[in-house]
Structures are given as C-alpha cells and as structure tokens.
Amino acid sequence: MTLLNRLRDYPHILEVAYQFTEKVFQLLNPIFQRLGYEWADKLLRLPEKIGKGAVFNCQMCGQCALHFTGMTCPMGCPKNLRNGPCGGVRLNGFCEVDATKKCVWVEAFERSKKMRVYGADIYVLLPPLNQQNMGRSAFINIAFLKNSEMPEAWQMETGLRHDHK
Numbered sequence: 001m002t003l004l005n006r007l008r009d010y011p012h013i014l015e016v017a018y019q020f021t022e023k024v025f026q027l028l029n030p031i032f033q034r035l036g037y038e039w040a041d042k043l044l045r046l047p048e049k050i051g052k053g054a055v056f057n058c059q060m061c062g063q064c065a066l067h068f069t070g071m072t073c074p075m076g077c078p079k080n081l082r083n084g085p086c087g088g089v090r091l092n093g094f095c096e097v098d099a100t101k102k103c104v105w106v107e108a109f110e111r112s113k114k115m116r117v118y119g120a121d122i123y124v125l126l127p128p129l130n131q132q133n134m135g136r137s138a139f140i141n142i143a144f145l146k147n148s149e150m151p152e153a154w155q156m157e158t159g160l161r162h163d164h165k
C-alpha cells in the first residue's frame with residue numbers, strides 16, 4: 001500500500017476534500033457548459049484517472065460511488081458489488097475470492113463510521129453499474145450529465161446531485 005492509498009484510512013479528511021471538489025466543479029460549470037460536456041469529459045479523464053487512481057485505485061467506472069461507500073472504491077471488490085458484501089465474507093472480514101485482502105465492504109462500512117458528512121450514505125441503495133460509462137470522467141458524467149444512459153428513476157440516487165444536508 002502506498003502513502004497515498006493510506007489516505008483512505010482517513011475518510012473524514014477525504015470527505016471534506018470531496019465536498020470541496022464538488023463546490024469547485026459547480027463553480028466551473030459555466031466553463032464546462034461553454035466547452036461542451038463531451039469535451040470536458042475528455043479533458044478530465046486523465047487527471048481523474050491519475051488523482052483517484054493514486055488514492056483509491058480508481059478503475060474509471062464513470063459512476064463514482066466513493067462518498068456512498070466510506071470513500072472506498074467498490075470496484076476493488078472482485079465481484080464489483082455496489083450494495084454491500086456478498087455472502088462469502090470470511091469470519092475474519094477478509095474476501096472469499098482473495099483471502100489476502102480485507103473485504104472492500106467491511107472496509108467501507110468501518111470507514112463510513114468515521115465520516116460525519118456522508119457516513120449515512122452507506123445505507124443508500126446504489127444503481128447498477130452502467131458499463132457504457134466505463135472510462136469516462138465520473139465528475140462530468142454524474143455532476144452534469146445526470147449519470148447519462150441511466151434510467152431516470154436511478155439518476156437522483158447517485159453522485160454529486162445527491163441532496164446532502
């Protein structure tokens with residue numbers, strides 16, 4: 001685990017960074033609008049991949065769930081589960097597929113308890129992963145394109161548009 005990966009164990013700091021990022025993106029929205037979201041998506045893919053890759057091992061699913069999952073990337077689960085663990089978690093909290101790794105969802109739940117802003121979001125039911133968004137910038141997709149390609153009923157349940165108190 002790298003030094004940056006270790007930041008995941010400080011989710012209360014990461015959630016503040018997330019809030020800050022959300023505000024910055026809202027401020028930048030007029031620029032993205034002028035540029036066109038498709039172009040903004042292309043521009044942001046690489047920095048997003050590098051930044052979130054370094055901290056979260058982000059796999060660019062295009063449908064970021066971090067603040068719903070204790071700032072723990074659900075794509076780290078070998079089964080890519082997005083709504084809690086499978087039935088195979090070992091008694092010691094490790095993964096049934098890779099016994100050397102702690103279950104992503106055990107980590108997510110433990111970390112969510114340290115989060116004062118988004119901690120309760122761990123209980124929100126997340127939409128299924130839309131594979132068509134793989135590789136896209138989740139910042140743009142979720143914040144401004146309303147999680148494109150997602151059936152309308154799911155769109156308000158995820159991402160930056162979620163109504164945080």
Ligand code: SF4
Binds near residue numbers: 057059061062064
């Ligand atoms: S949920 Fe998706 S966008 Fe967010 S860190 Fe994981 S792979 Fe990246």
